[in-house]
Amino acid sequence: MTTEAKLSCEQLWKLYGADPEKFFASHGDRPTQADIASGGYICAVRDVSFDxxxxxxxxxxxxxxxxxxxxxxxxxxxxxxxxxxxxxxxxxxxxxxxxxxxxxxxxxxxxxxxxxxxxxxxxxxxxxxxxxxxxxxxxxxxxxxxxxxxxxxxxxxxxxxxxxxxxxxxxxxxxxxxxxxxxxxxxxxxxxxxxxxxxxxxxxxxxxxxxxxxxxxxxxxxxxxxxxxxxxxxxxxxxxxxxxxxxxxxxxxxxxxxxxxxxxxxxxIPKEKFLTVGRVMGPVVADCGTLSIGESDLIGDVAAKVIDYEGVACVRDEHGQAVGSLTRGHVAKILFPEES
Amino acid sequence: MNKVVARRDFGELSSAIKWATWPSICLAAAVVLIVYRDMFPDWFVVPPNLWTEQLPLPYVAFENRMPVAMDWSGTNLADWFNAIIHFLRKHEFFDLFTFRDITRALTQLVVWPLDFAEDLLVSGFRDLGIPGIPWIISVGLAAVLGWYLKGWRLSLLSGACIAYFAVFGLWQLAMTTLSLILVTAPMAIAIGIGLGILASKWRWFERVLWPVLNLMQSLPHFGYLIPIVVFVGLGHKAGAVATILFAIPPMAKLTIVGLRGVSSEVLDAGVMAGCTPRQMLWRVRIPAAQKTLMVGVNQVIMQCLAMVVIASFVGARGLGIDLLFRLQTLQLGRALESGIAIVLMAVTLDRLSQALTEKEPEHKTAGSLWNAHPFLFVAATIIIVGTAIALLVPEAIVLPRDFTITLAPIWDTIIKSVVFGLYDPLSFIREYAPPYLLIPIREFFKELPWIVFLGVFMFTGWRLGGWRMAILVGVFIGFVVLSSWWTEFMVTTYLVFVAVVVCVLWAFPVGIWAAAKDGRTRVVAFLCDTFQTFPSFIYLIPVIMLFQVGTISQILAIVIYAGIPMVRYTYLGLRSVPNEIVEAAITSGCTPRQVLWKVRLPLAFPNIMLGLNQTIMFSLFMVMIAGFIGGNYDLAREIFKAKANNDAGLGILLALCVAFLGLSTDLLIQTWANRRKARLGLATDN
Structure with a gap:
């Protein structure tokens, strides 16, 4: 991402125990799990960094x-x-x-x-x-x-x-x-x-x-x-x-x-809940059917439509451009991962 | 496999033996010491005064000003206190003022509002020629207050309460007492909340304050009165100061507890809203702790009322002094009437302040004046109409003596017939209890070697809380050993012991009975609530009627007063046993008796022990109050004597002896109960 992070934390630690700052500094700001246990400290937050x-x-x-x-x-x-x-x-x-x-x-x-x-x-x-x-x-x-x-x-x-x-x-x-x-x-x-x-x-x-x-x-x-x-x-x-x-x-x-x-x-976790069509679709095929679905739709939202449809569903991006195809097989693989 | 099990069994057995070893050794030692006490020297049973006579006294250091000479011997610990008091009285800080000057100046802060309240309620402002509030207006306003806080029932109670004072010719006395409470309670509340806030601000202050509050709460009422005579003087204002001091501890404690009890999420929410520390305190913590604070307000009012009666010993005017005088002159009918007035005032103030506690904030209805503030409107109407009537009919201001009624002659007749009827049945107790029961127990306590007494306390402390607790308890009891009042202390202990045993005998079964059915619990809870609002002094009235003055009366007064917490904790403990466990017991095939003895009582036992603890504390208060009718050679008698002789140091010493006995038993029982609760997985206090 090019934008600046709103909030970011860098190597955040939170220790509980007697004078944790001193203990923390004496272990070079990076105590190991063994150090913490032997010092009798409890580590609630350990070296957390994210933006x-x-x-x-x-x-x-x-x-x-x-x-x-x-x-x-x-x-x-x-x-x-x-x-x-x-x-x-x-x-x-x-x-x-x-x-x-x-x-x-x-x-x-x-x-x-x-x-x-x-x-x-x-x-x-x-x-x-x-x-x-x-x-x-x-x-x-x-x-x-x-x-x-x-x-x-x-x-x-x-x-x-x-x-x-x-x-x-x-x-x-x-x-x-x-x-x-x-x-x-x-x-x-x-x-x-x-x-x-x-x-x-x-x-x-x-x-x-x-x-x-x-x-x-x-x-x-x-x-x-x-x-x-x-x-x-x-x-x-x-x-x-x-x-x-x-x-x-x-x-x-x-x-x-x-x-x-x-x-x-x-x-x-049911995969259809977070996988988008774009992630699982096949390549663009010539005999693409009349059913069009969006590239960013969730599989779970379009599954019923695709299964009911006889042919191969056509996947389009937001401009209506064909970018791939989706078959019943694709959907079934996501919905029933154990059987495939 | 079997071997392992067997070894474990053996291990449990041996640890059980080990656990029992020390108690049995100590018990055996105690028995030996008691039985063969005659073979030991005298100091073995009663600690001699000699031990403390040689103590260097601190007053030598105070600017060569010698304190007043004590004419009785062996009160050297008391002399210590007297030396301190003398210093505070006479030493001029910066050569300008003494500590007593400060206390007396501070007393003025109480005197002004006190005078104003009394003028307003009853005496009137003589300079302006305005009388006090006419009784019809007071009745009306009290009724409106009750209606506003709860509903028509409370309105009726508070109206009737004020009307009773007027009609029974107690107007002057009752309004004086009420004005005393209306001034002292807010002051105690303000000081208590202030201390609580400071304690929640500084951890060290809380650490110092909490034990002081504990000590203050275990001091007998008279313990407050005697030093106050020195630093404030005698009279109405002294009674007010004593009342304020006495009522501060519960408010301060509940403020600390309440402020600490605010959920951390609410505190976080306050911080996240951007509150400054000051805003956190006044807009988040105090409002969120409101419920607990209001409980404190209720307790303060009750404490004030209890103390107002006792404060009459130092000259507080009002119903208390009247009751005291009637009791002393055995005008029982009149005493009963004053007593009822005090009880009515107590119950009414209790219900009013409870209603205030429970009152939820209400929606304001917009609209006309009547709709928005109906109660203010009614109150204004009452004031206007009442004033008009009072201007026309002077009887509406204070009911003249001719119009008041008294039922005293009727009461006297009833009392006489009851006493007459009960005299013979009760003569059994009067005749046989002292020689066959009371005196032997008293002699046993008097001859109980102090080492054994101290040892039992320290040993129990050691078992429950290790050597720290043993030392603490040892210091408490050791103080009494060195006080030179050991025999009197043991007589007091004997009275408390007998009273507590009798309390358990009546209150425990009543508690079990009450816990069995919802209807019974409701009735008993109501009775406990009501009886607990009675100022302790009231309990002397019926007891004196039936048994005259004497040891039996003293014990009986304690038994009635101190049994109530035992009843309450017993049924509360039994009822708080989780329903699931009771159901499990029933489905396991327990008979009702088995459910009670095998499931509910063991689980409720820690709570019942806390009830016992309260009973002991209440007994210690009452044994001192009832000492004034007991005629025993106990601490109560000595404290009365000290008051009469104006010996403040001795008064403090004796009060501390009582407080330390209370503090030690309180410490031991609470520790035990909390440990037991933790082991049973029940929620613990603190």
Whole structure:
């Protein structure tokens, strides 16, 4: 990519234990796993480096205890990393003073929490307006802005409700609205839908994608749910014991897993959910049929059409140019990998 | 394979023997020491005063100003405290002012609002010629407050409460007491929250504050009064200061707990919104801890009310002094009427503050004045109409004596007939309990060698928490050993011991009974709630009626007062056993009796022990209060004497002896219960 990264972190570490900075420095900023264990330290984030580009959704995926929550808190400096660098819009975030950090959070960062973290004594509108209120923006102005966002997340008419009067999904909508109130440049979401019922979760994911199509935020999204990661991510980072074991688009993770751990994770993933027609199509053939499908369509979305169709489907790019062909055989191989 | 199993069995057996070895050795040693105590020298049973008489006293260092001479011998630890007090009284910092000047100046901060509140509620502003709030307005406003906070039931209760004071001729007294509470409670709340905030800010401050609060909470009420006489003086204001000091600890503790309990996600959300540290405190942490803080407010009000009665010993005016006077002159009917007034005030204030705690923020309805603020509107109406009536009918301001009623003669008759009817049935207890039960136990405690007493505490501490806890407990009890008041201390211990045993005997079965069915639990919970709001002093009234003054009355008062937490923890513990486990027991074929004894009681046992702990603490409070009717040669008697002699150092020493006994048992039982809970996989406190 040619554009500059919005947020990037370089060899980020977070150790827990007695005076971790000293321990960290004494091991040349790169303690081995054995060093850490023998020193009695716990490593929550281990040598993590990655970039997030403008408008991109990066999903950090890992099981509980893998350090993903600590990682996102290091990125927002809710937790001070033990070592490494974080740069945000070209600024070294770890060198920002307390005051500068408050300023950055007031104008450039937003965060959504797993258990919503709403203030129970404030109404919906006052929760959403809270980040504006602490900036000292006057009541009329902040309420106007809050109302806009409440409408955006689909909670109009509930401005005067208290959090306890809302369902979990609605409460998280408030959490989302609050995090968007300051029009952040980077948006952190820490397992935002994990505490919700499966049905509501799906609905909220759709809602999230809709919002993102409007807002085009730069996003770091934490989850332990691989299906959620596939649905939402542009790129996925898989975390294991504090380290990122693989970072890339879904396809890459599934087709070229870097370790057995990633392979175990991705084994069960239905390939039609992320493979595009372009990845599996055959060469352009002369007797291309009347059925045309797009190069960037997901196999899962066109499978039924292709199977019902007698001939060979013609694959075209966005300009309508024929770029390949797709047969029932291609589709079957993806849908039924075991039998082929 | 079998060999391995056998070895493991043997290992368990041997470890069990090992576990039991030390206790049995110590028990045997204790028994030997008790049985053969006559063969040892005297100092073996009662620590002699000689040990502390030679202690160098610190007052030599204080500018050659000699303290007042003590005329009784062997109170040297008390002299230490007296020396410190003397220093604080007389030493002029920067040659300008003494510590006592500071305390007396600070007292002024209490006096002004106190005077204002009393003028407003009852005395009136004489300079301006305005009377206090007419009683009809007070009744109306109280009712509106109840209605606003909860509903018509509470409205009725609070209205009736105020009306009772007016109608039964207790207006002056009750309003004085109420004004005392309305001033002291907010002050205690403000100071408590302030301390809590500082503690949550500085870790070191919390580490210092928490043990101090623990100590303050285990000091008997009188422990506060005696130093206050020195630093504030006697009178109404002294009572107010004592009340404030007494009510601070629960508020400070609950503030610390509440602020610490705010979920880390909410804190993160606050930081991410860009809050400055100050905004974090006032806009995130304190509002999020609101529920816990409101529990603290409720406790402060209850503590204030309990102390207001006891503060009458240093001259606080109001219902307390009236009750005290009636009790001392055995006007039981009148005492009962004042007692009911205090109980009514306690229950009403408790329910009002609880309603405040539970009240959820409400939606404001837009619209006319009436719709937006109906309660303000009604309150304004009451004030206007009430003022109009008061201007026309002076009886509406303060009900004149001719209009008030008293049921005292009726009460007296009832009491007489009840006492008459119960006198013979109860004579059994009066006649047989002292010679065959109480006196032998008392003699046993008095002759129990102090080494054994100290040893039992230290050994238990060592088993539960290692040598650190053993030393801590040893220091606590060791302080008492060196206090020169060992025999009196053991008499107090004996009273508490007997009372706690009787408490367990009645309260434990009641708790089990109450836990069996939902309906019973509700009734018993209501009764516990109600009885627990009664200021401790109230319990003396029925006891004196039936048993006159004496040891039995003292023990009985403790038994009633201190049994309540035992009931509560027993049924709460039994009910909190996970339903699944009970169902598993039933499907395994347990009879109801087996479910209780094999499943529910073992699981509830740690909680029941915490109840026992509370019972012991309550007993220690009550044994000091009821000491005033007991007539035993115990610490309570000495503390009353110290107060009469104005010997603040001795008062502090005696109060500390009681507090240290409480702190040690509290430490041991809590440690045990938490360890046991952790082993059972139940949620632990702290």
């Amino acid at each position: 997030v580009y403008p408008g991109e959704i990066v999903v950090v995926m890992g099981l509980s205890g893998s350090g993903k929550s600590t990682l996102v808190r290091c990125l927002s400096r809710l937790i001070e990393p033990t070592g490494g660098e974080i740069s945000f819009e070209g600024q070294n975030l770890l060198e920002a003073s307390r005051k500068e950090m408050i300023d950055i959070r007031r104008h450039k960062m937003g965060m959504v929490f797993q258990h919503f973290a709403l203030l129970p004594h404030r109404t919906v509108i006052d929760n959403v307006a809270f980040p504006l209120e602490v900036q000292g923006i006057n009541r009329a102005k902040r309420h106007e802005r809050a109302r806009e966002i409440i409408e955006l997340v689909g909670l109009s008419g509930r401005e005067r409700y208290y959090p306890r009067e809302l369902s979990g999904g609605q409460q998280q909508r408030v959490g989302i609205a609050r995090s968007l109130a300051v029009e952040p440049d980077i948006w952190f979401l820490d397992e935002p839908f994990s505490a919700l019922d499966p049905l509501i979760r799906r609905e909220m994911q759709d809602e999230f994608l809709r919002l993102q199509s409007l807002l085009k935020k730069t996003i770091v999204f934490i989850t332990h749910d691989f299906d959620e990661a596939i649905r939402l991510a542009d790129r996925i980072a898989i975390m294991y014991e504090g380290a990122i074991v693989q970072f890339g688009p879904v396809e890459e993770l599934v087709l070229n897993p870097a370790t057995d751990y990633v392979r175990d994770f991705t084994k069960e």
